[in-house]
Amino acid sequence: LSSPEDLAEEADQFLHECYTELGLAAELPERRRAVAAAIEADGTYDHTFAELEYGVRVAWRNSSRCIGRLYWRSLKLRDRRAAATPVRIAAECVSHLRAATNGGRIRPTITVFAPDRPGRPGPRIHNEQLIRYAGYHVEDGGVVGDPRNAALTDAVRALGWYGHGTAFDVLPLVIEAPGYRPYVHVLPRDCVLEVPLSHPRHAWFAELGLRWHAVPAVSDMCLEIGGLHYPCAPFNGWYMGTEIGSRNLADAGRYDLLPTVAANLGLDTGSERTLWRDRALVELNLAVLHSYEQAGVTIADHHTESQRFLKHVDKEERAGRACPAEWSWIVPPLSGGATAVFHRYYDEDAGGGPNFVRH
Numbered sequence: 209l210s211s212p213e214d215l216a217e218e219a220d221q222f223l224h225e226c227y228t229e230l231g232l233a234a235e236l237p238e239r240r241r242a243v244a245a246a247i248e249a250d251g252t253y254d255h256t257f258a259e260l261e262y263g264v265r266v267a268w269r270n271s272s273r274c275i276g277r278l279y280w281r282s283l284k285l286r287d288r289r290a291a292a293t294p295v296r297i298a299a300e301c302v303s304h305l306r307a308a309t310n311g312g313r314i315r316p317t318i319t320v321f322a323p324d325r326p327g328r329p330g331p332r333i334h335n336e337q338l339i340r341y342a343g344y345h346v347e348d349g350g351v352v353g354d355p356r357n358a359a360l361t362d363a364v365r366a367l368g369w370y371g372h373g374t375a376f377d378v379l380p381l382v383i384e385a386p387g388y389r390p391y392v393h394v395l396p397r398d399c400v401l402e403v404p405l406s407h408p409r410h411a412w413f414a415e416l417g418l419r420w421h422a423v424p425a426v427s428d429m430c431l432e433i434g435g436l437h438y439p440c441a442p443f444n445g446w447y448m449g450t451e452i453g454s455r456n457l458a459d460a461g462r463y464d465l466l467p468t469v470a471a472n473l474g475l476d477t478g479s480e481r482t483l484w485r486d487r488a489l490v491e492l493n494l495a496v497l498h499s500y501e502q503a504g505v506t507i508a509d510h511h512t513e514s515q516r517f518l519k520h521v522d523k524e525e526r527a528g529r530a531c532p533a534e535w536s537w538i539v540p541p542l543s544g545g546a547t548a549v550f551h552r553y554y555d556e557d558a559g560g561g562p563n564f565v566r567h
């Protein structure tokens with residue numbers, strides 16, 4: 209929560225940018241007075257739907273680590289600021305997943321719940337994404353499933369949740385709202401679309417029994433607009449294949465599958481110089497792209513997404529805006545130098561305004 213002085217300043221700055229960019233400057237003087245009066249009286253104010261819709265789209269546009277920003281104008285807002293109980297919030301997260309999944313034709317969507325108010329923080333979702341796989345500690349010290357989610361898995365088991373013990377058990381949502389105990393909500397299977405992974409040329413790949421979920425939906429970031437903080441604002445896009453093929457399934461601290469894929473490819477893993485890791489990565493990424501396409505689920509390859517991003521940078525400059533970007537996040541984690549985004553610098557600083565901030 210911003211201090212009253214900062215809030216008034218940030219609110220005023222936001223209103224000016226919002227009404228100017230939307231061509232509603234005539235309404236600005238009256239709106240500024242009303243917001244200043246609300247902050248004076250209550251220490252806070254309410255965004256109109258139009259202000260919130262503009263705010264979430266610009267927050268995406270300002271996300272300097274995001275390669276997918278070309279379509280920032282098409283973000284769909286689900287305004288659920290009135291949903292204040294964990295049960296209602298859980299139900300809205302389920303309907304968010306259904307609406308965003310859209311049978312595989314994924315729609316970039318954000319659901320905004322109540323903001324922090326003086327003396328009453330907004331609700332929070334403890335999961336880093338709406339869909340995450342459990343990570344179970346096992347005797348030999350290893351983890352079955354996604355080690356990244358082992359702590360959350362321990363926490364929900366302590367709250368009485370049971371999983372099947374497989375490597376791809378979908379975790380329940382853990383929702384915290386002021387005045388309520390943490391609420392554990394199991395996601396209905398029909399709102400979690402998954403893709404079984406196979407390879408276009410290697411039949412053994414399907415036998416590995418790998419899968420991943422269709423929709424990436426980040427739920428652990430705080431949306432900041434005009435001095436208001438929305439701590440619960442889950443948003444989804446579609447995956448870029450490298451996120452799954454080069455990080456989630458490949459990282460040593462995640463599913464660590466490069467040795468398995470390399471062995472099945474018959475590669476010599478005895479020396480780094482055989483580039484067995486690199487060859488395993490390409491086949492794993494190829495399997496991901498192939499499987500999502502087979503399943504009719506939207507996914508982006510890192511070459512196409514890089515080209516789209518550079519088109520976005522160009523459009524922003526022609527609109528008279530600097531596009532903030534962090535090279536180390538924008539350049540994909542596979543074949544960086546072979547993608548268009550590698551071969552240039554970026555301006556890292558987002559000049560204030562709406563943004564997503566990690567808690």
Ligand code: HEM
Pocket residue numbers: 264267268271273274275276277279283316317318443444445446447448451508513537564566
């Ligand atoms: C539509 C397709 C989209 C694609 C392909 C895409 C792609 C990506 C990728 C690959 C990353 C880096 C993630 C990582 O390495 O962990 C990223 C980061 C990010 N994206 Fe996008 N994105 C898309 C849509 C969106 C939308 C709709 C929003 C919000 C409304 C968004 C907000 C962000 C933010 C805030 C980050 C930085 C996350 C952090 O700091 O941890 N993106 N995006």
Ligand SMILES: N=C(Nc1cccc(CNC[C@@H]2CCCN2)c1)c1cccs1
Pocket residue numbers: 424425426443444445446447448451
């Ligand atoms: N494609 C996506 N990927 C994405 C975007 C933002 C954040 C994340 C999760 N980042 C956390 C991971 C885990 C380690 C390093 N990055 C994924 C999207 C998620 C939500 C909208 S688009």
